[in-house]
Amino acid sequence: MTSKNTICLWFDGTALDAAQFYAQTFPDSAVVAVNHAPGDYPSGKTGDVLTVEFTVMGIPCLGLNGGPTFKHSEAFSFQVATDDQAETDRFWNAIVSNGGEESVCGWCRDKWGISWQITPRILTQAITHTDRAAAKRAFEAMMEMGKIDVARIEAALKG
Numbered sequence: 001m002t003s004k005n006t007i008c009l010w011f012d013g014t015a016l017d018a019a020q021f022y023a024q025t026f027p028d029s030a031v032v033a034v035n036h037a038p039g040d041y042p043s044g045k046t047g048d049v050l051t052v053e054f055t056v057m058g059i060p061c062l063g064l065n066g067g068p069t070f071k072h073s074e075a076f077s078f079q080v081a082t083d084d085q086a087e088t089d090r091f092w093n094a095i096v097s098n099g100g101e102e103s104v105c106g107w108c109r110d111k112w113g114i115s116w117q118i119t120p121r122i123l124t125q126a127i128t129h130t131d132r133a134a135a136k137r138a139f140e141a142m143m144e145m146g147k148i149d150v151a152r153i154e155a156a157l158k159g
Contacts, residue, residue, distance in 0.1 A: 003060040010070045011112060013043070015063025018112045019054035025094045026080070028058045043067025072113035074103075079117040081124070085150040092118045092147045106148045120150050126157045134159065 011018060016034060023029045037050040043066060044050065052063040056078060082088040095118075096102055099111030106123065109115050126138035134157050141156035142148065 006060045006062050008062045008064055009072070009114065010066045011063050012068045013048075013065050014112055015052040015065045016049050018110070018114070019052045019061075019063050021098060021110070022056045023054060025091070026057050029056050030054060043069075072109075072115065074107070074109075074115045077107065077115035077117050079119055082118060082120045084120070088118055088120050088148055088150065091116070102146045104146055105142055106145070108147075118148065120148050120153065122150055122157075123148055123153050126153050129157065 009015070009018075016031070019031045023031050032053040032055065034049055035051045035053070037044055037046055037048050039046050041050070049065055051065070054061050054063065057080070059078075080091055082091065092108055095108050095110045095116055101109050103109060103115075106117050106119050107115060108118065123138070123142060127135050127142065129135040129138070137156040137159060138153050141152050145152070
């Protein structure tokens with residue numbers, strides 16, 4: 001990888017599976033390299049996939065098969081800005097239907113434990129709107145949602 005800043009994500013032997021899913025699901029994403037362990041290590045053997053270099057929507061990442069010690073949490077998430085309901089649905093459904101789980105306010109988690117915020121651009125515009133009453137309505141609507149419903153956000157914004 002040539003980037004000076006790369007996100008390192010810890011996996012329990014499933015880094016390649018996750019990287020391949022992200023590459024198939026998100027635009028501007030790819031598996032760049034698969035690196036095998038040159039020797040035995042605490043959670044694997046010589047020749048096992050140790051790291052996977054990949055990009056998620058242009059962001060360089062490294063998947064490390066470090067074992068079961070550390071788990072992902074909502075303290076880290078990928079935030080994906082979507083242009084419309086169809087794109088929101090496509091990304092949300094891809095994550096959730098592949099063993100992931102729904103959460104609230106546009107958040108979901110994939111089957112590897114990585115959290116994703118699938119955020120329509122209209123939501124960001126609505127909750128930061130200069131009309132604070134409109135922003136509050138949109139925010140309150142969002143607080144009642146799992147996957148974001150663009151039409152409901154637009155309706156709340158209009159009042």
